[in-house]
Amino acid sequence: MMSTSNTGFDSGNVNVSASAEELEVLQTSVASALTRHAYGEHALFSIRLAIEEAVMNAIRHGNLSDPAKTVEARWSVGAESATFHIIDQGEGFDPAAVPDPTLDENLEIPSGRGLMLIRAYMHEVRHHGLGNHLEMTFRREAVA
Amino acid sequence: MASETPRLRCSSQGSVLVVEFADRDVLDDVAIRQINSELVRQIEAAKTVHVLICFRGVEHLSSAALGTLITVNSLVKKRSGQLRLSNIKGTILEVFRITKLDRLFQIHDTSEQALAAFPKS
Numbered sequence: 526m527m528s529t530s531n532t533g534f535d536s537g538n539v540n541v542s543a544s545a546e547e548l549e550v551l552q553t554s555v556a557s558a559l560t561r562h563a564y565g566e567h568a569l570f571s572i573r574l575a576i577e578e579a580v581m582n583a584i585r586h587g588n589l590s591d592p593a594k595t596v597e598a599r600w601s602v603g604a605e606s607a608t609f610h611i612i613d614q615g616e617g618f619d620p621a622a623v624p625d626p627t628l629d630e631n632l633e634i635p636s637g638r639g640l641m642l643i644r645a646y647m648h649e650v651r652h653h654g655l656g657n658h659l660e661m662t663f664r665r666e667a668v669a
Numbered sequence: 670m671a672s673e674t675p676r677l678r679c680s681s682q683g684s685v686l687v688v689e690f691a692d693r694d695v696l697d698d699v700a701i702r703q704i705n706s707e708l709v710r711q712i713e714a715a716k717t718v719h720v721l722i723c724f725r726g727v728e729h730l731s732s733a734a735l736g737t738l739i740t741v742n743s744l745v746k747k748r749s750g751q752l753r754l755s756n757i758k759g760t761i762l763e764v765f766r767i768t769k770l771d772r773l774f775q776i777h778d779t780s781e782q783a784l785a786a787f788p789k790s
Contacts, residue, residue: 545697545698545699545700548697549697566760567760570729570760573729574729574731574764577697577729577731578731578732581698581731581733626768626769627768627769632769632770632772632773633739633742633743633773634739635735635736635737635739635740636732636733636736638732638735638736638768639731639732641767641768642732642764642767642768645767
């Protein structure tokens with residue numbers, strides 16, 4: 526579902542299960558809103574990547590790929606910033622306990638880079654509750 | 670001789686298996702699982718030991734795709750070969766730099782430069 530408010534924000538809400546189509550619906554809706562607000566190519570790249578990583582982490586590590594569980598994705602795009610809430614139905618986790626994938630000893634481990642990419646590409650990243658609610662914001666003025 | 674698969678285009682150039690992606694986005698789990706199994710199958714069936722993965726046309730890449738590259742790198746090394754990457758667009762190259770995987774992989778601007786850097790058999 527997607528709507529445009531009279532405050533100049535576009536917003537939407539998609540429930541994603543394990544289906545690639547639902548994630549694509551989310552990505553397409555967000556990309557349309559970002560384009561409407563004249564965000565640049567690098568912003569679109571950054572946000573697409575962060576959404577992909579956040580939703581896939583929520584499906585894999587949060588919902589443990591249980592097809593009966595869904596991930597709620599809420600988003601809001603305005604002229605200055607774009608904010609996303611990705612909420613899974615899992616037990617949560619401690620973000621501080623995630624190993625640093627850039628350390629030499631972890632470099633050849635195939636997984637564990639999603640959260641660091643989210644932190645690298647978004648300007649604010651917060652975990653709410655038990656860790657199963659991720660809020661991330663991209664600020665347009667922060668782009669050089 | 671070249672062979673076509675849904676997700677990859679593979680061909681042999683001398684002692685090197687050259688792989689290109691058919692899709693511009695290497696993001697979603699299903700596609701990456703297919704790419705992973707196709708790559709492993711192609712490498713295990715290949716008479717060549719070295720592998721070049723050319724990213725020409727690829728616009729997006731997720732951390733799951735990076736995981737596949739790491740798995741392929743280990744497989745190629747086990748066969749005493751080398752994996753090299755080429756033609757990586759600037760935005761994607763940034764992903765390699767952020768994750769420090771530019772230290773793990775041999776990355777070249779063009780496939781010609783990458784092919785020239787493999788050991789001559």
